[in-house]
Amino acid sequence: MRDVATLLEALPYIREFHGQTVVIKYGGAAMEDPELREEFARDVVLLKYVGMNPIVVHGGGPDITRYMNKLNLPVEFVGGLRVSDKDTVEIAKMVLVGKVNKDIVLRLNRHGQAAVGLSGDDGRLFRASRQSAPDGQDIGFVGQIDRVDVDVLEHIAQDYIPVIASVGADREGNSYNINADDAAAAVARAMGAFKVVFLTDVAGWLRDKDDPASLISEAGADEVEEAITTMEGGMRPKLQACLDAIHGGVSAAYIIDGRVAHSLLLELFTDSGIGTKIRPAQ
Numbered sequence: 001m002r003d004v005a006t007l008l009e010a011l012p013y014i015r016e017f018h019g020q021t022v023v024i025k026y027g028g029a030a031m032e033d034p035e036l037r038e039e040f041a042r043d044v045v046l047l048k049y050v051g052m053n054p055i056v057v058h059g060g061g062p063d064i065t066r067y068m069n070k071l072n073l074p075v076e077f078v079g080g081l082r083v084s085d086k087d088t089v090e091i092a093k094m095v096l097v098g099k100v101n102k103d104i105v106l107r108l109n110r111h112g113q114a115a116v117g118l119s120g121d122d123g124r125l126f127r128a129s130r131q132s133a134p135d136g137q138d139i140g141f142v143g144q145i146d147r148v149d150v151d152v153l154e155h156i157a158q159d160y161i162p163v164i165a166s167v168g169a170d171r172e173g174n175s176y177n178i179n180a181d182d183a184a185a186a187v188a189r190a191m192g193a194f195k196v197v198f199l200t201d202v203a204g205w206l207r208d209k210d211d212p213a214s215l216i217s218e219a220g221a222d223e224v225e226e227a228i229t230t231m232e233g234g235m236r237p238k239l240q241a242c243l244d245a246i247h248g249g250v251s252a253a254y255i256i257d258g259r260v261a262h263s264l265l266l267e268l269f270t271d272s273g274i275g276t277k278i279r280p281a282q
Contacts (some may be wrong), residue, residue, distance in 0.1 A: 020194035030258030059180030082246035120168025128168035143176025148190035156176030189248030199258030
């Protein structure tokens with residue numbers, strides 16, 4: 001009976017979300033664990049089957065780090081962003097575009113929906129420029145997205161699931177490593193997405209980062225803006241990405257635990273949800 005109740009609970013959400021675009025930032029344990037990779041693919045395919053338009057934006061930080069370690073290259077983060085010289089960007093492009101992206105595309109295809117892999121270079125999807133760390137520190141070829149060419153995505157998303165690797169270039173042809181959270185927010189804004197969902201390796205935004213029981217289930221953009229001023233670490237860019245999406249017209253942004261099987265469906269299609277919802281200020 002619980003399965004039936006869950007289906008009935010999901011129906012109003014399926015009706016509400018029909019025809020809507022949902023941008024999903026895919027990363028963390030959900031990309032690393034073989035079982036979770038399969039469950040994620042099934043969930044995204046289901047979204048397409050029920051009439052939604054999912055767009056997947058992915059990182060691949062652990063894979064990039066592994067290859068950098070093999071090549072004895074330094075790995076450094078500032079404010080949750082990877083310090084990126086030209087060698088780092090070259091490795092990021094090879095790993096994200098040549099390996100991770102194609103793995104995701106193949107998995108979605110295998111579970112019944114045609115997917116197309118893209119990077120910011122394809123069809124000039126992303127126009128990027130250099131950015132600094134939150135404290136102003138130079139972190140190399142780390143990019144911010146100045147423009148998203150929605151024509152490319154709108155054409156592809158009609159029939160396929162777009163899967164986007166978070167790299168891009170500027171007008172001069174310089175390549176940039178782009179934080180996948182920032183990329184997902186930029187795509188959500190440009191596409192006028194209904195929702196944007198960030199998969200991560202914690203339960204959501206925690207009042208105390210060391211206490212999983214301190215989950216904040218819902219917060220307004222004003223509360224996030226106040227909290228983020230003194231925040232450090234990997235949650236900061238995720239919350240900033242949520243704010244960027246909300247301020248760009250996205251109705252809600254979610255930070256959810258990608259270590260939990262079907263967390264994407266649980267957040268979108270149940271009353272209680274599973275992570276943190278960020279909504280516009282009231």
